[in-house]
């Protein structure tokens with residue numbers, strides 16, 4: 001196959017949702033349809049029990065599971081699908097944000113009973129930043145949920161994206177009859193089944209006035225469906241693939257993941273319309289996937305579970321050209337060449353050595369500490385891929401070394417954990433105080449535990465009253481220097497040596513912004 005054909009074949013995506021909406025269940029059903037697993041129940045939920053956040057065994061288990069299911073590759077109807085897993089626990093949201101930089105599209109799962117929840121809103125913000133195409137799956141139609149029109153309005157309002165239903169539910173809960181696919185003009189009748197793959201239950205109904213519809217679902221439901229479809233077709237613009245691909249409009253499907261219902265409709269439409277790997281930007285130029293020379297970037301690093309072998313797996317998203325095992329590639333940040341002999345590909349539930357990979361694929365590389373998140377590998381290309389920003393953390397604590405004999409180990413451990421993206425380290429210009437910033441409180445426990453068990457270093461965390469870490473810029477160099485001088489005590493460096501302003505409170509940040517109108521403050525490291 002030519003590289004163009006390989007690219008056309010590939011669909012690389014992630015599923016996002018608020019915990020409990022059904023992401024794990026949907027993942028499992030997609031893998032079942034793809035023939036990648038044989039029985040339901042094979043995909044373990046990667047969520048940490050929210051009542052056991054201090055149970056370290058749980059944290060370790062989470063790490064083990066998440067490496068096994070980080071990337072699930074499978075073939076479906078002639079397509080190669082790469083499904084990138086995202087952690088369910090909100091304290092690991094930053095990990096999810098980064099994974100979203102490596103996908104070409106996402107499927108968003110919404111619980112029809114609970115509607116749009118807070119974590120969904122946050123994840124959608126990240127998708128909007130990058131105009132990632134989104135498909136929505138409204139799940140749990142076997143329960144009495146909210147009115148479909150209300151759900152659609154809520155999605156548009158809270159998630160800031162237009163929607164276009166491509167299937168429509170016929171009732172819900174106890175009287176749920178099925179869905180009508182507006183995309184394929186087919187009726188699918190609901191049968192509750194947790195095990196079966198219902199693939200041959202489609203009834204083609206191109207004209208909704210067909211009396212067959214009344215026979216199948218009863219006159220009343222048929223009447224309502226006709227009215228609903230008329231309303232939907234009248235109220236929403238015709239579905240256009242371009243507006244989906246530009247991230248403006250999200251096609252919506254209804255179903256019940258646990259019952260395998262509506263999942264195939266979603267998948268069939270997905271492989272039709274979801275984008276294949278596209279061009280991506282480095283800080284020097286735009287790179288097309290079909291370019292002959294390989295390049296890609298690292299979006300995730302996973303430490304070895306066994307502390308005795310402290311090698312790590314770096315996940316590379318191939319963006320252009322063909323990756324070849326055993327080749328020597330150029331590491332742009334270190335300006336150095338490395339040979340990667342033991343590359344791994346990820347298939348559902350297993351890892352295997354691979355010889356080649358194409359744009360859209362994810363390759364696992366064993367690393368001994370040379371790679372970090374955001375690094376670009378290439379065949380000499382000097383530009384770094386853009387779009388792997390750090391987000392301002394939500395919680396900050398100061399690291400206090402509690403074992404002076406192990407200072408070196410602490411430094412090393414902290415550096416490696418930060419390279420993995422467990423948290424962000426900010427080092428104050430004055431006094432070299434170290435602030436660790438995270439999205440959730442759970443990370444501090446993970447860091448403390450791993451520093452002790454993997455590096456033999458012990459530390460404690462002291463409370464810090466900080467609101468946000470802001471990256472800042474100004475067109476006026478003089479004003480920038482003035483600002484740095486005046487706020488010197490509150491300036492720190494991030495992992496890449498960029499200066500950040502550590503704002504203590506919202507009100508204070510506002511005041512500083514008013515006092516320094518020539519300075520632009522940013523909440524992500526890329527602007």
Ligand code: G4P
Nearest residue numbers: 017019020021022023024025045088139140256257258259
């Ligand atoms: P998550 O990964 O998004 O956190 O959600 P997950 O798939 O684990 O699903 C959360 C719960 O919702 C699970 O129940 C799951 O069985 C249930 N669920 C998923 N899809 C549907 C659906 O279509 N209808 C209904 N009624 N429930 C659904 P649980 O009680 O937490 O676990 P389990 O013991 O049932 O697996």
